[in-house]
Amino acid sequence: MKILVTGGAGFIASNIADAYIKEGHEVVIVDNLFHGKKENLNSKAKFYQTDITSKDLEKVFEKEKPAIVNHHAAQINVRESIRNPYFDAQTNILGTINLLQLSQKFGTKKFIFASSGGAIYGDPKKLPANEETPIKPLSPYGISKHAAELFIQQSQLNHTILRYSNVYGIRQDPSGEAGVIAVFAEKMLKKETPIINGSGEQTRDYIYVKDVVQANLKALEKEGTFNIGTGKETSVQQLFQELKKILNHKKEAQHGPPIKGEVERNSLDITKAKKELKWEPTHTLNQGLKETVEWIKQHP
Numbered sequence: 001m002k003i004l005v006t007g008g009a010g011f012i013a014s015n016i017a018d019a020y021i022k023e024g025h026e027v028v029i030v031d032n033l034f035h036g037k038k039e040n041l042n043s044k045a046k047f048y049q050t051d052i053t054s055k056d057l058e059k060v061f062e063k064e065k066p067a068i069v070n071h072h073a074a075q076i077n078v079r080e081s082i083r084n085p086y087f088d089a090q091t092n093i094l095g096t097i098n099l100l101q102l103s104q105k106f107g108t109k110k111f112i113f114a115s116s117g118g119a120i121y122g123d124p125k126k127l128p129a130n131e132e133t134p135i136k137p138l139s140p141y142g143i144s145k146h147a148a149e150l151f152i153q154q155s156q157l158n159h160t161i162l163r164y165s166n167v168y169g170i171r172q173d174p175s176g177e178a179g180v181i182a183v184f185a186e187k188m189l190k191k192e193t194p195i196i197n198g199s200g201e202q203t204r205d206y207i208y209v210k211d212v213v214q215a216n217l218k219a220l221e222k223e224g225t226f227n228i229g230t231g232k233e234t235s236v237q238q239l240f241q242e243l244k245k246i247l248n249h250k251k252e253a254q255h256g257p258p259i260k261g262e263v264e265r266n267s268l269d270i271t272k273a274k275k276e277l278k279w280e281p282t283h284t285l286n287q288g289l290k291e292t293v294e295w296i297k298q299h300p
């Protein structure tokens with residue numbers, strides 16, 4: 001099948017593009033290289049350096065007529081979304097609408113979307129959050145990701161929405177939602193002392209990128225909205241200790257002030273994905289961290 005992957009020069013979607021190509025699909029990548037890197041691009045993919053909000057996107061659809069659109073291009077920085085909500089909405093909402101309209105016009109059969117379970121549920125009363133948890137985003141980024149979901153649900157297109165927890169792994173950028181792993185590992189490799197914001201008791205649900213890739217393979221066959229995470233909470237302090245062991249780092253972390261507006265705890269219930277998508281993570285945190293650290297060492 002011909003699959004158009006947006007954001008395919010970025011962290012998550014470059015890994016997805018690689019897997020789709022390995023499975024024998026024809027992959028077309030659209031990325032404006034705002035945050036993505038050319039070296040992440042699979043050489044077997046056709047690449048268009050195009051902005052998803054631009055008029056030029058129509059030419060790509062006209063030429064390629066993709067059977068499937070896998071949409072990962074986005075403004076991903078929560079703090080940036082607070083500084084500049086207009087730009088965030090332009091990329092994440094209007095960019096998605098542009099893709100939906102073109103998908104409909106050029107006969108795309110299916111739309112897969114990367115949403116954020118970490119951002120749209122906000123600070124849920126009950127953890128792990130399932131797909132019925134009330135949507136209460138705490139940032140413009142969370143609002144724009146959910147607005148995009150609503151536009152997709154309203155469209156006539158078959159769709160699968162994957163609500164990721166905090167994704168980490170190879171090609172990860174320190175500024176992403178699970179950026180703390182790259183930040184800590186890079187500091188420890190330089191024998192510097194990492195700084196934990198606040199107490200370190202804040203938790204996240206860290207999912208390895210290779211497990212996220214598997215969910216995107218399964219999403220080709222199944223429709224619906226699914227949380228994609230591990231269902232487990234890991235504190236920043238635990239994460240620090242795991243990395244310390246892997247890297248044989250001797251120094252303890254220093255603590256800085258907590259980040260304002262940061263969610264205290266988070267984890268996603270993945271019962272629905274297990275049952276309906278027939279997906280579940282296969283990498284432990286330790287395995288994923290070891291692979292990530294090896295990759296960071298080879299790409300200083």
Ligand SMILES: NC(=O)c1ccc[n+]([C@@H]2O[C@H](COP(=O)([O-])OP(=O)(O)OC[C@H]3O[C@@H](n4cnc5c(N)ncnc54)[C@H](O)[C@@H]3O)[C@@H](O)[C@H]2O)c1
Pocket residue numbers: 006007008009010011012013030031032033034035036037050051052053071072073074075076091095114115116117118163164165166167168173176177178
């Ligand atoms: N990293 C996480 O933990 C996480 C968690 C939940 C959801 N997500 C979602 O997954 C997707 C991928 O995130 P990532 O962490 O790989 O980020 P990333 O920044 O590495 O990838 C996003 C890509 O989109 C491209 N892009 C940005 N604006 C564009 C535009 N206007 N036109 C074309 N391309 C554009 C960037 O250049 C980049 O290559 C995003 O939609 C993000 O919201 C990520």
